[in-house]
Amino acid sequence: MVYEVVDERTKEILEVIKNIEKRQEEDFRYLNQKIDTQIGQVRNEMGQLRQEIGQLRQEMTQMREEFKTEIHRLDEKIDRMNQRIDTVIQMLSEIMRSK
Numbered sequence: 001m002v003y004e005v006v007d008e009r010t011k012e013i014l015e016v017i018k019n020i021e022k023r024q025e026e027d028f029r030y031l032n033q034k035i036d037t038q039i040g041q042v043r044n045e046m047g048q049l050r051q052e053i054g055q056l057r058q059e060m061t062q063m064r065e066e067f068k069t070e071i072h073r074l075d076e077k078i079d080r081m082n083q084r085i086d087t088v089i090q091m092l093s094e095i096m097r098s099k
Helices: 002-098
Strands: none
Touching: none
């Protein structure tokens, strides 16, 4: 009789253990799926960030080129103004000499 009670209780304990293991397996599967989903979302966001960084680099390169072009234009204007100033100074010098 004692053996029967022990056998019965052992079966109950084993059944509880099986249920716990089954729940753990389900929980692990759920967590793995959740992790996979999160990793996928992070990868998508990283891809989007890489695209945005690429676009920003292109825009920066374009702005740099525009800036260089504008500086070149300003340099040309300054050169022309310097030439005009030189011409005016020469004319003034000639006027002063002629007097």
